[in-house]
Amino acid sequence: MLASRWKYAGFSLVLLFLAAVPAVANNNYLTAVFVSVLLFFILAALFDFMLGYLNIFNFGIGGFMALGAYTSALLAYHYGISPWFGLLAGGCATLLLGLFAGIITLRLRGIYVGLTTLFLAEFVLFALSNLREYTRGAAGLQVSSLPDLFGISFSRSNPLALYYVLFVICVVIYVTLHCVVNSRIGLVFKAIRDDQLGASVLGFNVVRYKLLNFTIASFFIGVVGAFYGNYIGILVPTPQEFGVARTTEILTIAYVGGRGTLWGSLLGAFALIGLQEVFSVVDQWRLVLYGAFLVFVLMVFPRGLAGGCKQLAAWITRQVQPRR
Amino acid sequence: MVDSVLRVDGIQKSFGGLRAVNDVSFSASRGELLGLIGPNGAGKTTIFNMVSGIYRTDSGQIFFDGTDITNRHPTRIARWGIARTFQVPRTFNNMTLEENIRVALLQVNIVDAEATRQACAVLDEVGLYAKRHQNASELSGGERQLLQFVRAAVTRPRLMMLDEPFAGSSPGAIDCMVERTVALSRSGVTCLVISHDIVSLPRVCERVVVLLDGAVLTQGKLEDVREDPKVIEAYLGE
């Protein structure tokens, strides 16, 4: 009981911090950094939802994002559909991609799932680059900004408002994932992660649970992708933006944060985005920097920063509690 | 043999050129405690893997409660009421002992407070209650045997298959396992127990099937089988 009260206190504090700091600082640079942090946090949490809870490697997460982003942007560009609705539409399109990918791969294990998601993502990027009349390909697709709501402007000249849109998206996604992971379904996820064969001889349909996990994650990746398109304003289907490089960044943050914890990704995102801002001069070396940091963190804390925090908390508890 | 819960009829399995199981037939009735014995490599585990759907059978049939379950998916077979343990214990190692039991209880729709209550009760029966909040990875081999045993038992199977449940366990753990197995069979669950040595079995099984090189050497009452020259030779020749 005490532990769960601490957890809620921690959760509220983090929420307050993320909600208040950009507003108080009211500084466009800081807001941009916080947007990056939240984007990478939630993508890494989604990556971890698949990897840390069911051992599903989604190496195509960048391409999945691209599909969400383009769906929303194209609906607005060609058919004048509101980008607010586009957030959901982007999610649904990616959900379908996830369902398809899941049905063809989730009977397979480990590396095959990773490879298939990667191929599918590459295919999405290839199609987006080559359907030039429709997507404008490498010339770039202009994304209309989110229309005003309740008299608030959500244009790109008002980054703070966009930050809060992302904030709400992240809270909704995080709370959903948290509830799933702590539900009966989450219990089965963990059992499958630990021992797939053991779970199936208990009578659990492993493929169905994996498919469920993968589709939930895909939907949210699409929503985040759609938001991302609105945020950056122009979409180009480059590998840096939506390819393996992006996947690697997300993966690194999930690992640095600590697999199987969801919230660890927030620590990972702050650490890596912070590092990146400090060393912004060496931008082309970013992935190398990420790699070095990953190795460093995993050597010191084998279970990531979240694991380190847990150790610290356990140590403090031991110091505070009188010995029995 | 109308009332047999499990009937295995001429099953075969080869790995490459190796006939691991060759035309094996036997059956077990309701609540029976049947031993499956034979030296290492005799094909005992392979038979379990075929019954539980992990390996495909090359030929022959397996009936459970009169239904042909040959080559069905492990998930389906488990749902029909066949539970098993593994020779090298398989537990969910990054989950607590309580979670290990709770996840199994989901199969019989027991959740929330009732699941906690039952999980604590069964862990207490096998002496693991004090460790209920520890991860299964922290257990010894014998304790993990007990854990996978109770985890399988709470799904209320009609057939329980135990693969070398006594190997590598402490005498205390063996006593506990024997006691639980006997209780299970008294309650009407058919139990199939694998053992590679003929010594630890007497307290558990009345009837045994002896396997050698993938085939049934003999089957019958344990006392008779033990006197059988073929069996003595098989064990001494090992």
Ligand SMILES: Nc1ncnc2c1ncn2[C@@H]1O[C@H](COP(=O)(O)OP(=O)(O)O)[C@@H](O)[C@H]1O
């Ligand atoms: N998956 C497998 N691949 C190849 N050979 C196997 C496999 N499983 C079992 N065998 C072989 O089948 C024979 C019977 O094995 P097993 O059923 O495990 O014996 P037991 O459980 O009686 O000790 C052994 O010779 C073993 O090497």
Ligand SMILES: [Mg+2]
């Ligand atoms: Mg064996």
